[in-house]
Amino acid sequence: MTAEQLIAAKASEAVKAIYGADIDAAALQVQPTRKEFEGDYTLVVFPLLKISRQAPDVTGNAIGGWLLENCAEIAAFNSVKGFLNLSLSGVYWQEQLAAVSSDPEFGRLPSTGRRIMVEFSSPNTNKPLHLGHVRNNLLGASVSDLLKAAGNEVIKVTLVNDRGVHICKSMYAWQQRFDGATPESTGKKGDHLVGDCYVEYARMEKEDPSVIDKVHEMLVKWEEGDPEVRALWEKMNSWVFDGFDKTYKALGITFDKTYYEHDTYLLGKELVQRGLDMGVFQRDPDGSVWCDLTADGLDRKLLLRSDGTSVYITQDLGTAEKRFEEYHLDSHIYVVGDEQNYHFQVLKLILKKLGFDWADQIYHLSYGMVELPEGKMKSREGTVVDADDLIEKMYEEAKATSDESGKLAELPEEEKDRLYHVIGLGALKYFILKVDPRKKMLFNPKESIDFNGNTGPFIQYTHARIMSILRKADERGISAVLDKDAVLSPKEVRLVKLVSAYPQKVAEAAEALSPALIANYCYELSKEFNQYYHDTVILREADRKLLEMRLVLISTLASVLRRAMNILGIELPDRM
Numbered sequence: 336m337t338a339e340q341l342i343a344a345k346a347s348e349a350v351k352a353i354y355g356a357d358i359d360a361a362a363l364q365v366q367p368t369r370k371e372f373e374g375d376y377t378l379v380v381f382p383l384l385k386i387s388r389q390a391p392d393v394t395g396n397a398i399g400g401w402l403l404e405n406c407a408e409i410a411a412f413n414s415v416k417g418f419l420n421l422s423l424s425g426v427y428w429q430e431q432l433a434a435v436s437s438d439p440e441f442g443r444l445p446s447t448g449r450r451i452m453v454e455f456s457s458p459n460t461n462k463p464l465h466l467g468h469v470r471n472n473l474l475g476a477s478v479s480d481l482l483k484a485a486g487n488e489v490i491k492v493t494l495v496n497d498r499g500v501h502i503c504k505s506m507y508a509w510q511q512r513f514d515g516a517t518p519e520s521t522g523k524k525g526d527h528l529v530g531d532c533y534v535e536y537a538r539m540e541k542e543d544p545s546v547i548d549k550v551h552e553m554l555v556k557w558e559e560g561d562p563e564v565r566a567l568w569e570k571m572n573s574w575v576f577d578g579f580d581k582t583y584k585a586l587g588i589t590f591d592k593t594y595y596e597h598d599t600y601l602l603g604k605e606l607v608q609r610g611l612d613m614g615v616f617q618r619d620p621d622g623s624v625w626c627d628l629t630a631d632g633l634d635r636k637l638l639l640r641s642d643g644t645s646v647y648i649t650q651d652l653g654t655a656e657k658r659f660e661e662y663h664l665d666s667h668i669y670v671v672g673d674e675q676n677y678h679f680q681v682l683k684l685i686l687k688k689l690g691f692d693w694a695d696q697i698y699h700l701s702y703g704m705v706e707l708p709e710g711k712m713k714s715r716e717g718t719v720v721d722a723d724d725l726i727e728k729m730y731e732e733a734k735a736t737s738d739e740s741g742k743l744a745e746l747p748e749e750e751k752d753r754l755y756h757v758i759g760l761g762a763l764k765y766f767i768l769k770v771d772p773r774k775k776m777l778f779n780p781k782e783s784i785d786f787n788g789n790t791g792p793f794i795q796y797t798h799a800r801i802m803s804i805l806r807k808a809d810e811r812g813i814s815a816v817l818d819k820d821a822v823l824s825p826k827e828v829r830l831v832k833l834v835s836a837y838p839q840k841v842a843e844a845a846e847a848l849s850p851a852l853i854a855n856y857c858y859e860l861s862k863e864f865n866q867y868y869h870d871t872v873i874l875r876e877a878d879r880k881l882l883e884m885r886l887v888l889i890s891t892l893a894s895v896l897r898r899a900m901n902i903l904g905i906e907l908p909d910r911m
Contacts, residue, residue, distance in 0.1 A: 338376055338431075338832075339365040339841055341408060342421060346378050346644050356386045372488040373413060374420030375832065381417045383441040391417035402582045428831045433703040433817050435834055436891040442898050444835045444845075452658060453479045453563050455670035456493040460575040461533045463526035464582050466778060467672065470767050473904065475670040477768055477850040478700065480902045487812050487847035491517075491660060494594040494654060497572050499647075503553040505529050506567050508536035524581065524723065525574025532571075538792065555642055576881050585726050586760070587904050592653060594727055600651025607638050607645075611858065615688045626685050636681050639668045652689075659693050666696050669847070670708040673773075675703040692696040700848050703775035705767070725780070729759030732784045732894070740786060742796070742911055754908060758784065758792050761905045765791030768903050769854035789858045791905055794896065799911035801893040804873055808886055811874075815886035822881075826867050827888060833860050840900075850903055857899050864892055 336344075343360040350358050361456040364379035380395045397412030402409045410424040432791055436440050455475020459465060464472075496502075500634045509516070509532045518525040535788060537545050556564045583589070610616035614624050617642045624639040658664060669679060679699035686694035699790055734755045743751045766783035770776045779882050806813070815911065823831065837856070844852035873889070876882040895908050 337663050338423060339429075341837075342376050342378060345402055346398060347408045349398045349405075350383060350386060351407075353397055353401055354386050357439070358383070358386070359515050362776035370422050372415060372418075372420050373411075373422065375423045375828075376421050378416070378419040378421065378856050380414070380419050380871050389527075390862045395419040421500050425828070428446075428823055428828045429769055429817070429819065431822075431835050432831045432888060432891065435831075435895075436817065442841055442895065443484055443836060444841060447486040449486075449665040450490070450662060451573055451668065451884065452490045452662060452664050453482070453603075453668045453670065454491055454492050455479075456583075456590075457494045457671070458497065458579065458636075459491075459501050460526075460529065460572050461501045462530035463524065463575075463578060464722040464727055466705050466722065467823055469586070469722050469725065470702065470776075471670055471672070472583075473767050474700070474702055474772055474850065477853075477903050478668065478670065479578050480846055480847050480904070481841070481848075481850055481853065483884070484898075484902055485885050486866055490592065491590050492592045492594060493590045493595065493809075494575075494599070496647075498568070498580070498594050498600065500550060500554055500555065500571075501533070503550045503557065504536040505532040505814065506571060506896075507550050507553055508532040508539060510567070511539070511569065511658070513616045518577075523693055524578040525571075525576075526578025526582075527721070527723075529571055529575050538777050547649065551642070552646075554644055558644055582722050585723070599657065600650040600653040603645055603659055604651035604653070606652045606656065609650060610638075610685075610774065613689070615685075623698055626688070628681065628684060631675075631684060633681060633684070634683065648678065648682060648685070651678075652685060655682070655686060656691065658760045659696075664693070664696065666698060668698045670700045670702065673703055674700070676701055698848075700772060702772040705778050720778075721824060728758070728780055729784070730755050731759075731764045733762065733782050736784045736786070736792075741788070742786065746910065750910070754911065757906050757908055758795060761791035761907075763793050764903055764905050765792075765794070765854060768850045768859070773850045785844060788854070794861045794900065794906055795905075797864055798893055798896050798900075799862070800868070800906040801889045802909040805886065805890055805893075807874060807881075813874075813879075813886065814883060816880075816883040817884075817887045818884060819881040820880055821878075821884035823884075824871070827885070827902070830860075830863055830867060830888060830892060832890055833863055837895050837899065840899075853899050853902050857896060857903075860892065860896060860899075864889070 340360070342365045343363040345465055347358050347360040350356055363383070364382065366377055366379070375601065378398070380391050380398070383394055383398075384391060387397070389397070395417065399412030399414055399419050399421070403412055408423055408427040409421055411422040413420050452898055453475055456472050458468060469767050476491070479489045483489045503535065505698045516528060518528055518899060521528055525747045536911055553564055554641070557568060607616060610626065616624050620625050621641040622643070623637060623641040626636045626638060628634060636648065637646055639645055655667065658667060679697070683694050686697070737751070737755065737758065746754070761812035762783040766778065767776070769789060781883060783790060784792055786796050808815070840852060840856045844850065845861050866892065871881065871885070873885050876885065900907055
């Protein structure tokens with residue numbers, strides 16, 4: 336039971352005892368006390384005035400007095416203009432610390448019984464992963480882990496867009512301009528080589544716009560199963576898949592299942608036929624198939640081209656049906672940039688028209704684009720920030736910053752090299768995930784690697800500092816033990832309060848689908864510890880019981896930091 340729940344339950348008892356009225360504890364408003372007032376939590380009294388028929392302060396004082404007399408957890412109260420500020424006792428906070436420190440599952444919420452699928456990444460096989468994909472992947476993986484921590488069963492999936500016009504563009508350019516080049520002959524990762532083909536095609540189309548006709552011919556041949564086109568497609572896709580796997584591994588990204596568009600687009604075609612039979616879709620004279628959404632305030636949506644080839648939404652329709660049938664999902668979350676808002680609005684509406692009740696269980700986690708100081712990235716112009724280059728740059732930034740600060744100077748070279756990777760990736764992930772998903776963001780690699788401020792390395796260094804203290808205590812034979820006679824200081828109560836709030840923060844972040852709430856919680860916890868460390872003697876504390884209690888406190892704090900940062904996919908080193 337959280338402190339808020341405890342206070343609400345006791346306040347409900349107080350109302351019954353004082354006024355003879357029954358009120359549901361869940362209906363009472365309890366919130367953290369504002370910093371300018373004395374107290375830990377505040378009960379909002381105004382909703383109770385109809386019951387008390389008294390002035391706000393009179394009602395507040397009556398309830399506060401009852402709580403002080405009848406609840407051992409309440410140490411003091413003050414009533415200010417309809418707000419009852421309550422201070423919890425030191426014994427309560429010590430019990431909270433004991434409960435948190437002894438719970439190996441602390442922060443993992445009870446099972447909800449809900450099964451949620453999260454689709455993310457979903458790249459095209461005509462280019463390597465870039466900075467935009469990095470935000471997508473980090474968000475998708477983190478939201479998945481966040482939902483798991485909140486008690487849900489989560490299935491992480493990706494849909495590889497491995498067919499279509501965009502793929503044929505790279506294939507056509509490779510045929511015409513690349514003279515049989517392979518990853519082995521060029522020394523390039525396969526996804527980079529195919530990306531070069533895509534950029535080259537854009538040049539070709541500028542020179543001669545009619546080449547798009549050749550590309551469409553290639554797509555028709557692919558859908559007809561032409562052996563030569565299919566063989567080239569398989570070869571170039573295999574290069575890209577190998578490159579993707581290396582990038583995913585570097586980022587720590589995994590999936591429970593991978594779907595491929597070449598398997599799912601036929602499912603969509605079956606639904607198109609069903610829609611035609613139902614009269615939901617219409618076939619135009621040129622043979623193309625459309626869904627008219629103008630009565631719903633939208634446009635007509637193309638589902639099949641006149642040559643019979645499918646478009647993006649065709650396979651999305653079929654894939655959605657397949658997934659809900661296979662997994663009996665309670666919710667399906669698509670992690671896709673906000674430029675696709677209209678697409679998902681249309682997708683849900685068409686599925687509803689086809690009679691699928693679960694269409695309302697589809698949710699588009701629409702996130703803002705990542706921009707650079709010089710502006711937006713454009714794949715066709717080859718101006719994107721490549722994910723592999725970015726990961727390497729983060730390693731170099733971490734190395735330069737660490738060497739400059741001297742923080743890793745005493746470590747062996749092999750350990751330093753591993754830490755450069757850990758710090759670099761931690762900086763990248765934290766910088767991206769600390770921003771609310773719905774906001775656009777400006778990415779600055781150098782700014783992200785700083786051992787001070789709201790950064791990943793600051794939190795990593797905080798954890799390493801705590802672990803260093805615990806190692807030194809262990810070397811001196813001092814154990815972390817909680818004694819009931821050890822009195823918590825106000826700063827220690829503040830830390831216990833923050834640590835105790837972790838499950839509630841998980842619940843809030845999962846509800847909002849926002850890892851940023853977890854990231855900024857970690858920063859607040861780290862910042863509070865560093866202030867405590869600056870002001871408080873730990874290893875040199877003469878009172879043994881107090882020293883042992885402080886070791887329990889900081890060990891628990893480090894444990895919560897690890898659990899929270901793990902949701903973000905960030906490793907916290909023991910040494911830095």
